[in-house]
Amino acid sequence: MAETDNRRIVFTGAAGGIGTMIRPLLLARYPRLVLSDRVTPKDLQPGETFVPADLAKPDEVAALVKGADAVLHFGGHSVEGPWDTILQANIAGCYNVFEAARVAGVKRLVFASSNHAMGFYPRRRKIGTNLTTRPDSRYGVSKAFGEALGALYADKHGIGVTCLRIGNVGPMPLDVRRLSIWLHPEDLVQLLAIGLDHPDIRFEILYGASDNEASWWDNSRAQALGYRPAHRAEDHRAHAEAEQAKIGPDPVGDLFQGGGFCSAEFSNDVKRAGP
Numbered sequence: 001m002a003e004t005d006n007r008r009i010v011f012t013g014a015a016g017g018i019g020t021m022i023r024p025l026l027l028a029r030y031p032r033l034v035l036s037d038r039v040t041p042k043d044l045q046p047g048e049t050f051v052p053a054d055l056a057k058p059d060e061v062a063a064l065v066k067g068a069d070a071v072l073h074f075g076g077h078s079v080e081g082p083w084d085t086i087l088q089a090n091i092a093g094c095y096n097v098f099e100a101a102r103v104a105g106v107k108r109l110v111f112a113s114s115n116h117a118m119g120f121y122p123r124r125r126k127i128g129t130n131l132t133t134r135p136d137s138r139y140g141v142s143k144a145f146g147e148a149l150g151a152l153y154a155d156k157h158g159i160g161v162t163c164l165r166i167g168n169v170g171p172m173p174l175d176v177r178r179l180s181i182w183l184h185p186e187d188l189v190q191l192l193a194i195g196l197d198h199p200d201i202r203f204e205i206l207y208g209a210s211d212n213e214a215s216w217w218d219n220s221r222a223q224a225l226g227y228r229p230a231h232r233a234e235d236h237r238a239h240a241e242a243e244q245a246k247i248g249p250d251p252v253g254d255l256f257q258g259g260g261f262c263s264a265e266f267s268n269d270v271k272r273a274g275p
Helices: 017-029 058-065 083-104 138-157 185-197 220-224 233-247
Strands: 009-012 033-036 070-073 108-114 160-166 203-208
Touching (some): 009 017, 009 058, 017 033, 058 083, 070 185, 083 138, 138 160
Parallel strands (some): 070 108
C-alpha cells in the first residue's frame, strides 16, 4: 500500500446523494476514510468508519477533524433553502470546518463548491475561474463564501485548498442543461484525488464537469493538473433531450447557467440580470 493511502481523510456529507455515490470509489483509494454526517448512512458497510457530527456545532467538528491529514468537505444544505438554514449549515458550518482544520494541522482540504456560485452567467458565455462570482441563490452565496474562506485559509494558514465548482453528479445527464454541467462520479473522484495528492496545490478553483462537448466552462486549469475525464455527456444526449421535453420551457432559467435556481423567486427584468 502506498504511503499516502494511510492518511486519515475526513469526508463530511457522507450520507448525502453525492457521498453515497462516491464512497465506494473513495474507500478503494483511501482506506482510512472517515465518514461523517448528522445522520448515519443507510447503507453503512462493515469496516467503514463513521463519526456523527453537526457542522453547526464547533466542538463536534473539532473532535471530528482532530488527527486528520485531509478533509473532503461535502456537508451542509445541498439545495436552496431559507436564510437561517443556509447560514447555519453552509456558512457557519463551513467556517467551523476550516477553523477546525487549521487548529488540527490539516494539510489539504477539498471544498465542494457549486456551479450555483456562478449561476447568473448567461449560457451563451464560456467562463473560467478568474471571474467575479454571480450566485443565483442563497445556496450559491454560501458556496461563494466557502471559496473566499478557502482562499483565506490557504494564504494565511498554508492549507492546500481546492474548490470544486460541481455541476450535477450522477450516472447520466438528466436534461439538456446537464449536458453542459454533468459530472460522472468516477470523474469527481479523479478531481478529488488531484486536490488531495497533487504536489502543486496551494489554492485552486476547478470546475467539476466530465468531458462535456456543450460545456460552459473553461476547465483548462484542471487539465493542467492532470485531469482526464473518462466520461462524455454527448453519449447520453438522446436521453437528456427526451427528459427535457417533459420539463418544458423556463423563460428565465433557460437563459442562465443556474437554470431553475435563477428563476426561483426572480423579480427582476431578465435584461438587467447577469453580467
